[in-house]
Amino acid sequence: MLLQSIFRQVVICLILGLTSCEQLIQTDPPKTLVSSEILLSDPTLLESALLGCYYSLDFEGGFIPYIGLYADELSSSSSSSSIPEFSTSSLSANTNTGNYAVWKSLYSVIYQTNVIIEKVASSSTNGDPLLTQFVAEAKFLRALCYFYLVNIWGDVPILTTADVGITSRQPRDPVSAVYSQLIQDLLDAQDGLPTVYPTGKKTRASRFAATALLARAYLYTGLWEKAQASASLVIDSGLYTAAGKLPALEKTFDASSIEAIFQIWNAAGYTAVGNMLLPDSPTTVPTYYLSAGLLDAFEKGDLRKLSWVSASVVNGRNYFFPFKYKVKNSGAVSEYSVMLRVSEQYLIRAQARANLNNLTGAIQDLNVVRERGGLTMVSQAAKEPLLDAIAKERRVELFCENAHRFFDLKRSGRIDAVMSPLKATWQSKAALFPIPLEELRLNSALKQNPSYN
């Protein structure tokens, strides 16, 4: 039968002559692949492509422990892979794989979101509510990526197309332009997203997720009014608080967290960050343990030090490790990565209000966070001490989470002052990571950050 079919095909070819062989070399479509041409033909395919963006966003597993080491939150005795370079805050542009992995993950999501945004924009189905929502989700994710990119590397190329012929030659854009881009994306996302989560879970973006990130972006750019307004929208929704208070500490990082505004889903029930940071057993030295400075930053009686910090005891010595995520690789509860939560929104608004000289409002917001931490309320304070108190509160509330500490040190301008006494190897250039050398090699329009080679 096989021979027959071969014979038939050959005979046909011989008869039809030189130019009609096309059908002989027509291959079956790749069964295991989906051509991007048909993405728009079926909204579920486009949705699957969008879910691919969410899936790819899970970059924190490698990043959070590393950035904790790089700043002043974590210590490690391990000398494996990139750990020593992060511990000494001296990254090699050439060989540091941890640095490159985060860059790759973030730009991978940007490519995937650009495909979706471009496909819908170029089609006649523009205006379809479902597609509009997908585009808004894509823009939210793109903005989230740019937020990390701009805070890690400074100037970064803004890519808004999936055309690799263009994107592979793009130079870096200034920080301000990156912020404008991501803020515009978040405004668009606010418009296009519903206030309810598309699938009921917080692992897809809603309008409040976009608003919460927008509040953070305004805070980082010093737009206090807008930061306050955005944070208020989130807080006042009442969706993330329990009767105007923050919910119990224990459940903050659960899959069912009330306080979470945006999470990243996983199949296994545990997060990459939890898997990396938690030790095997209470008797082994954790790969990453909390620095003395961070431990000292907790006020006496802070409930967060009880609930969010745990310790291994080895040879009579305590090694404290972050215990926000409590599941290493299996457990009774499921946890998702929390990318945005409401307690940060209170702290954003507190800082914005303090800068707008609404000290009472700022104190109120600060106290919401302190109250849950079991700490005494701040009754009154002048602007500068209040801003310091808010910064201190951010440190203990948001430790080992979403790179808050490193970014806070940078935007407050205190990074050299804080890091230099702690690390002999600290240099001012370290406020920015080096652009991975391979990327410079492949795109000669990119230039390296100062003092790296």
Add this chain to the structure above:
Amino acid sequence: MKPLYCSLGVLCRYIAYLLFVYLLLCAWRPARGQTTNYRLYGQVVSADGEEPLIGASVLLKGTTNGATTDKSGHFAVLTSDNKVILTVSFIGYRSIDTLLLLPLQSKLSLRLAQDPGMLEEVKVSTGYWETSKRLSTGNISKITADVIEKQPVTSVLAALSGRMPGVFVQTENGLPGGGIKVQIRGRGSITAGTDPLYVVNGVPFISTALNTISSNFQNINGPVSPLNSIPPADIESIEVLKDADATALYGSRGANGVVLIRTKRGNANKTEVSLNTYFGSSQVTSFLRTLALPEYLALRKEAFANDAVEPTKVNAPDLTVWDPSLATDWGKELLGNKAHVTDTQLSVGGGSQHTHFRVGVNYRKEGSVLPADHSYRRSGGQINLDHKSSDEKLTLQAMASFTADQNNLIRSIDYAGTLLLPPNYPVYNPDGSYHWTLNNPIAMLGQKSESRTQNLNTQTTFSYAISKGFSMRVNLGYNQIQMKMYSSLPASSQNPANGPVSSASFGNNASQTMLAEPQIEYQTRWGKTKLTMLTGASWQKMTTEGSAITARDFTNEQMMENLGAAGTISSKSTNFSSYKYASLFGRLAADHLGKYLLSATFRRDGSSRFGPGNQFGNFGAIAAAWIFSEENALRNVLPALSFGKLRASYGITGNDQISNYQYLSSYASYYAYEQMPALSPATVANSRFGWESTRKLEAGMNLGFLNSRLEVDVTYFSHKSDNQLIGYPLPYMSGPFGTYQANFPGIVRNTGLEIELNTLNIKGRNFSWKSGFNLTALRNRLVEFPGLASSSYANIYEIGKDLSIIKGYRFTAVNPDNGTAQFEDTNQDGLLTFAGDRVGIGKSSPDFYGGFSNTFTYGGFQLDVFLQFVKQQVQINPFPFLTPGAIGNVSDQVMGRWRQAGDLTTIQRAAAVAGTPAWTARNNIANSSASVMDGSYIRGKNISLSYTLPGAFCEKLKLTRCHLFVQGQNLFVLTFNSRLAGLDPETVRGSAVTIPPMRSWAVGVNLSL
């Protein structure tokens, strides 16, 4: 031009040496003189009776009495016997034994037939037509079973190393089943594949590894070559087609050359049973010479002192925690075992005048140098049938073979990461658990990687002679190769600090190829010219299909081969691709008086790898040859010249070695998000790419002197590849791809000189000595690359330089004051920057390479000695080789490091702590000229000694043949650079240092009855 001059120098020296040997031989004459009754006088002539043979050897069998023929082919021998057996032998001709009764009754004329075993008469084939080396217009190199059988190798590709000019063979990993890379005449493509096209018994054979479907299956061997599944002992011949004339009928796939592999067929009339078996062992012979423990500890202490940092439990467990006296030699510990080999073939062949058959079975078992119980096993069988109808018009050839192999290995040994562990690194903690400050290679031995391959290969050819000169042929082929893979990562083999879970991967990947090739041939004479016309079509389909599953959370490590015992399926994927190929081809060949030869070929190809509108391409070649030794005028002037041919060819072939479906932008689904399938980008689109084409120009001369006792082939070639198919590297900021497919108007030129010499140095009655020498000098140049400076290749290539250019900083010196390595600030901007200061510091392609074989026979003994050599540079990238001080052992070369102000050395000071200037310089050293060094070597590739038992003795044992042998492979390697410190340069490639080719010994016997 330097390599060419070098090679010419070598050639001249070699010729001078041969002349010297020849003069010695001329001076030497066999001793004569015996009192006699008879004078035996006669003439030796060629089979057609036209040509007297000069210098043929005539010997009375069983004596040392003999003579050599004179200028007219005559000889005279004196003997006292009246009944003698006369043995007449002559190079290039079959020896004959003749019984003579003396005195002779008539004039004695002995006719010798030409021996097709002799070089210029060797039959060569392009797969579409057959010719002799003498009449060939193209460039075809061939080795036959006798060369392959001398080498106790696992993969047939290893047997090619150094044997043919223009064919560069490189072991990628010395373990059984390890990859072997073959490159014919240099790298013509910037990024598309440079593998030759492999054709086994007429059917194209997959050359891409099947275990690449998931990185989980890439074990210690890396990609596994599918050609491993062809037992070397089954192979009759390997032909390598190189120039345009020989490769043009492979059209779009011939640019990188074609390797034709033919398996053995039955031919004897008498039924013969033959057994060939050998036993042996192999081992790793050279390791990097590293520091002994005291020197290592001293180095570490010095490094901490240099950095003014106190060694602590955290930053220096080797100094503060681990036993300072207990040392392990990690190389010996992990790769120091002997691997035992058993290899056996049994075959039965024979037949009648019209029907031949051969049935064979084979088995091979090879142990491993690794400390655990690992092995490679292969077994298979083969059936061949050849039949001719009684009118000899219809011919049928059919063969089927099946081979299965099983390779048990471990997942990885990272040469730099594990073999360079500190010598006092403890394997176990005091409590008996594995120690994990760094990698634990002993624990990692628990990470299995197993593969099983099955290969079914069938082929049938029908041919029918329709009328005089007119024949048709249909070649049908089918082969299937399937690989099943399993690899495991038990939690106990991983660092507990990383929270390991037990996981295992299961994979299955299979490829099927179908081929149909009808063709018609017409032969006619036109005056004194013989014309051959050939036309045909070819259709091929290759489908690859497989799946892979990774599962985790096994509760019991003993149950990891059972998917049912897994807690979670963590990833699952399927792969599929289909490749189709159709062509029409034609050839016209003319042979005028056996002197003037002309050949023209044309092929039109279509490949499914290209997008609509770009699928078809035209290819062709013309070639001409002039056998000037057939010109009478020349024959009279140069009687010593027995053969002379000039030939030239020019043509275009193509390259479509890229992945399928690259013209589609696509997504694949591997994962779920919120329990819904998520799509991940798989390929990025470009529908506008087409063939990469190579224009091949070649001119060659073949000379034979003294009835081909000295044969010289010299070939010059120039291959120009353009319309480059580039997997254009993409920065990851453009998406998760790494590359995308495009055509690019870049031009790459490979030029080279190939020289082959074959000599019969001594041909005595009992003793003979033959030599063969080949040398290839290559020059590879990137000629054009529009817009290189602004492209993503700007930092990789340079116009006018070799494609394998190594770019880096130019190391200037170690600063004698502070001991830190210094580099040239090429652009003089005061900074050392990646983009601005890197220059070409070397190249990794060889300057020249070749082989030198010698065969000595004495009575029944035969000794073969084969040397292989390469002139090249290597780059050793892993830090430990040249940057002392960090945790982990280093090359013993660091004993010459900088220690105090004023030291003048090329190895910088020891540095232990990140952030110091010397530590920062580590990166730069690895990317600098300090890491590039001479990697030339001469390898004792093969020594084989065999003894064929005398016929009488065999008869007593009822054997027709009995042959005993001892064979050694990769016996030694000579390098010319002490900085390599014990490494085998063949397996040092950039940052990857792998297990070198093993030294093997085998003892065996070959019996026929």
